Amino acid sequence: MYKKITSILIAIFTLVTFSGCGNKSVNSDKTISEQSSQSKIQVAVSFNAIREFVEAIGKDKVEIRTIIPNGTEPHDFEPTARDLEYLSKSKLFVYNGAGMESWADKSIQAVNSKQLVAVEASKGFDAIKSTDEGEIKEHGQYDPHVWISLKGAEFEAKNIKDALEKIDPSNRDYYEKNYKDFSTQLNNLYDDYKKRFDTVNNKNFVTGHAAFAYLCRDFGLKQNSVEDVFAEGEPTPKKMADLIDYCKKNKIKTIFVEDMVSPKVSETLAKEVGAKVEKIYTVESKEDNKNYIESMKDNLDLIYNSLK
Template sequence: MLKKFILSIVVLSMLLTLSSCGTNSTANNSTADTTSKKLKVVVSFNAMREFVSAIGKDKVDITTMIPNGTEPHEFDPKIKDFQTLTTAKVFVYSGLGMEKWADKAVESAENKNLIVVEASKGADAIKNSDPDEIKEHGEYDPHIWISPKGAELESNNIKEALIKADPSNKNFYEKNYADFKNQLDSLYSDYKSKLENIPNKNFVTGHAAFAYLCRDFNLKQNSVEDVFAEGDPSTQKLQDLVKYCKDNNIKTIFVEDMASPKVSNTLAKEVGAKTQKIYTLESKEDGLDYIQSMKTNLDEIYNSLK
């Protein structure tokens, strides 16, 4: 009797184990199936991820080529980065010289079915006039995504590409784009009325990345980078920017996360201003999405100009 009892226990344990394994396998397969059904999208950097995520939501599986914390202007892709495009359905990059390696990446992927999206296509691009900016970025200012109007253009191009790649979910993408556009329009309207009534339109940043934002709201940026270029400032150049800050009642020097704050901090001390973080959205920062980041930027700029 004892032997039969032990044998029964062993058999029951084996059946339970097999049942458990079967259940786990089904769950894992279900998860894999869910992922495999998503539209595989590769984006160049965080801002493009924000736009794709806002429109594609749970229908897309996004891979970002430039990791958070990496300066996109200095990104040098490797073969493994190009390989992410071999199985992708859509590749989104901003353009206007921001990703000079984009054509090479597409060519290296040898993916005939890849839908390539230059998100800034059709933009009224701002021409660079500063020699250092032309050297770094080319003929046009590439920072179009740091602007509600620029974001609207880029996200519309992205929406069209997602529909082309996945026409069965056209209504889904169009609805999400419409919702995102409404948020952008609301952000633009709120701050357009606030900023147009402020006499002072000048603010100072570390990096000259806000020309499109300035065009949206009739503001003027002056950057530490523009005045000093690379390296430490000369005494004369520092005096020039100190004078500019005092003449224009600059109370805040804005600093980007991935730009060196050294000269900005020096300038702030010279003119009795504070330093304040501002978002370029080149990387994901502080867990904020696009709308939250831009609202924070506009709040801080507005407060600095009052």
């Protein structure tokens, strides 16, 4: 890992050095649209959900680049030299934290930018601790999926708002209004589904990987999953047998799967217990052209209907 980081650093310094040559000619040839783009706050974000939160608060005051491409599993990602180059030129870097982006701290240190404000969006949130010793050793002690929770999204959005106000205090009222609007949408959705989930007796559902603990905490639900919090490894025969028993005992009618987790085991499980397979969103990538609110509403609809 040390050699890899070192090679990335050498590459980034080379890129920065070369990009520094001929700056005058580059600037003098900028179009009006490029100059307008430069007047916006340059923001780097780790993955899609964080991008959506920054976009909701910053709107036309920010220009955002997402480091982890859509369709890439965030748990396994390593940034490229080009990613670090962009990070070095950004004013704000927003990442989820809680162990989600293992590369974030090293990348911040690598670029060593005095202008960069780094925001761990989940910092200060009441995080759920892992009980798996292997996961704790490899990924840290917390479940990182804070954003898959309406309350978690509101918390992360506030941290983002505070950072934008610090960087751009002249537009404080603008960011405050956008945050309140986004917060209202989140709370309206929460209130609606809290009432619905309170009416069902069955609180159990099954997912492809254990990404929904915070959503469960929001609504008093319980998830059981084919794969662990970090979507690693297939279940052992004993785990599979336990899942089959669990599904039968709790009358599970739906097995939920996510885009970036292999559906094969979930499909096998569904066949064993006579359940159907439905897609659910983790919002790590942009899926089906839906925004965060739309994706979470779909998730809550699907889960609620599976429990009735």
